[in-house]
Amino acid sequence: MKTLNVLIKGEFQRLLKYNIIQVGFGVSVLWLLVMFLIGRDEAREFVPLFIFMDASLMTVILIGAGLFYERQENTLKSMMTSPVGMHKIIISKLISAVYIALQSAIFIGLISIFFFNASLNFILLIGFILVIAITHAMIGYTFSVLVKDFPTLLALTMVYMIVFAFPSIFYALGIVGGALETLLIVSPSHASMLMIDFAFGAEISTGLIIGSVMYLGVVAFVLGRFLVFPLYVEKAIKE
Amino acid sequence: MEKIFEVKNLSYTYRKNQVQALKDISFDVKKGEVFGILGPSGAGKSTTQKILIKLLKDFKGEIEYLGQPLNSFGNQFYEDVGVGFELPVHFSKLTGKENMEFFARLYKKHADIDDLLEKVGLLEDKDRMVGDYSKGMKMRLNFVRAMLNDPKILFLDEATNGLDPKNAYIIKQLIREFKHAGGTVILSTHLMNDVEELCDRIAFISGGVIREISTPRELKIRYGKRIVDVEYRLNGQTESETFDLEKIGENQKFLDILKNNQIETIHSGETSLDDIFIKVTGENIHEDA
Numbered sequence: 001m002k003t004l005n006v007l008i009k010g011e012f013q014r015l016l017k018y019n020i021i022q023v024g025f026g027v028s029v030l031w032l033l034v035m036f037l038i039g040r041d042e043a044r045e046f047v048p049l050f051i052f053m054d055a056s057l058m059t060v061i062l063i064g065a066g067l068f069y070e071r072q073e074n075t076l077k078s079m080m081t082s083p084v085g086m087h088k089i090i091i092s093k094l095i096s097a098v099y100i101a102l103q104s105a106i107f108i109g110l111i112s113i114f115f116f117n118a119s120l121n122f123i124l125l126i127g128f129i130l131v132i133a134i135t136h137a138m139i140g141y142t143f144s145v146l147v148k149d150f151p152t153l154l155a156l157t158m159v160y161m162i163v164f165a166f167p168s169i170f171y172a173l174g175i176v177g178g179a180l181e182t183l184l185i186v187s188p189s190h191a192s193m194l195m196i197d198f199a200f201g202a203e204i205s206t207g208l209i210i211g212s213v214m215y216l217g218v219v220a221f222v223l224g225r226f227l228v229f230p231l232y233v234e235k236a237i238k239e
Numbered sequence: 240m241e242k243i244f245e246v247k248n249l250s251y252t253y254r255k256n257q258v259q260a261l262k263d264i265s266f267d268v269k270k271g272e273v274f275g276i277l278g279p280s281g282a283g284k285s286t287t288q289k290i291l292i293k294l295l296k297d298f299k300g301e302i303e304y305l306g307q308p309l310n311s312f313g314n315q316f317y318e319d320v321g322v323g324f325e326l327p328v329h330f331s332k333l334t335g336k337e338n339m340e341f342f343a344r345l346y347k348k349h350a351d352i353d354d355l356l357e358k359v360g361l362l363e364d365k366d367r368m369v370g371d372y373s374k375g376m377k378m379r380l381n382f383v384r385a386m387l388n389d390p391k392i393l394f395l396d397e398a399t400n401g402l403d404p405k406n407a408y409i410i411k412q413l414i415r416e417f418k419h420a421g422g423t424v425i426l427s428t429h430l431m432n433d434v435e436e437l438c439d440r441i442a443f444i445s446g447g448v449i450r451e452i453s454t455p456r457e458l459k460i461r462y463g464k465r466i467v468d469v470e471y472r473l474n475g476q477t478e479s480e481t482f483d484l485e486k487i488g489e490n491q492k493f494l495d496i497l498k499n500n501q502i503e504t505i506h507s508g509e510t511s512l513d514d515i516f517i518k519v520t521g522e523n524i525h526e527d528a
């Protein structure tokens with residue numbers, strides 16, 4: 001327990017020193033500005049979308065970049081020659097990823113309740129953000145263990161956005177129609193979007209939401225267990 | 240003497256590119272000695288170290304640590320082990336002190352961080368970001384990192400790499416201190432000086448094979464030759480000749496040259512470990528160093 005504590009504290013120290021918390025906060029403030037600019041009623045509709053972008057896309061980018069730099073600095077290798085287990089290292093990283101997503105979701109969520117009268121199930125939102133952030137952290141980790149350099153990491157993240165996130169966003173905005181929905185079922189972005197919408201009171205069947213949560217759980221587990229964990233360890237050691 | 244490590248028929252192949260980095264090597268490391276692993280670039284030095292510190296696990300052969308299979312030890316193994324890597328291993332946006340404090344807290348035992356920083360000459364820079372350190376400063380911080388848990392066994396991979404003579408001297412001095420306090424050191428290097436000054440025993444390794452295990456002294460006796468080089472004028476030209484230092488006073492040719500010719504230079508010397516290394520491994524250690 002004591003070492004897990006040390007690891008988590010270390011993660012937070014680095015989130016601050018590497019300006020990741022600040023960047024995350026900056027992005028939230030940016031959304032907020034946009035919300036005030038577009039006006040109260042419109043803003044209420046956009047809030048779930050902003051939370052979605054922060055919890056999913058920002059998580060992928062920040063986590064991917066963070067781990068990428070850590071690989072370059074060889075610090076993981078140094079941690080692995082200390083008595084802490086690899087599972088504790090991963091847990092501490094997931095906690096920091098979830099924190100980043102929660103920070104922005106809570107911030108935007110509270111503002112949307114108090115300033116835009118959004119009807120929001122806060123507890124449900126936080127629970128969902130937890131799942132969404134863990135899954136997207138795993139996606140970010142997957143990207144960062146697969147690539148060799150930073151431009152490729154960015155490119156991969158862009159591809160992910162175009163293939164998964166944008167269609168969901170367009171769908172949410174009504175730009176693309178219902179036929180797409182069947183395709184979107186396999187998209188972690190879409191599952192996330194549905195869950196967040198649901199927390200904001202959208203009429204979505206409970207079955208679909210349970211399915212979405214389970215789907216994200218499976219994606220996180222499969223990526224974590226079969227890609228991130230083994231590759232992470234291998235890359236950390238051999239580079 | 241008690242054995243810390245006993246390695247038998249160790250082989251290792253990197254799966255990714257099928258490079259067989261180690262081919263059936265055997266050696267042991269005794270308690271309280273400085274054991275050097277010496278070899279040219281790509282010989283397998285770092286690979287050997289990574290296996291001994293349990294980073295690479297899929298090796299072939301047997302390794303015993305304190306008489307038990309190495310694989311039977313869990314993470315507690317690291318409480319007694321300090322590892323100095325060949326490349327910097329720090330968070331560049333944290334200060335030197337913050338880095339060391341973070342890593343120190345991962346252990347039960349702690350050395351005095353400021354004391355270590357002072358010894359390697361980094362105390363004044365402890366509050367600067369490591370990203371702003373020079374290469375030599377980062378390597379000295381690597382040494383501090385290795386000593387944080389007050390280890391019993393120290394692994395050092397090219398510990399003096401990139402250090403100026405003064406700082407290299409400091410690190411060597413600290414290694415000697417560590418040994419005198421009862422510690423065991425396993426160090427890999429391609430620098431003969433380090434080996435000559437520090438090691439009790441050396442394993443010469445090249446191409447993933449141990450060519451020879453010996454002491455620096457033994458090697459010099461076996462391969463070394465004490466010689467005298469003489470340069471002298473003869474018929475308006477400079478000639479040179481090498482003589483064996485043994486019984487030089489009875490060497491008539493040498494005495495004749497001294498008596499009859501104008502001597503330009505006389506040097507005595509002994510075969511350096513560098514030369515011995517080339518003889519043992521058939522390779523030049525400084526090729527790509």
Ligand SMILES: Nc1ncnc2c1ncn2[C@@H]1O[C@H](COP(=O)(O)OP(=O)(O)OP(=O)(O)O)[C@@H](O)[C@H]1O
Binds near residue numbers: 238284
């Ligand atoms: N991560 C890796 N993946 C694949 N092959 C590797 C890896 N690391 C080392 N090798 C190969 O294994 C062999 C031994 O490498 P090793 O790093 O042990 O050499 P070394 O003696 O430490 O060299 P140096 O003095 O340059 O540090 C080399 O042929 C190298 O190419």
Ligand SMILES: [Mg+2]
Binds near residue numbers: 396
């Ligand atoms: Mg090496």
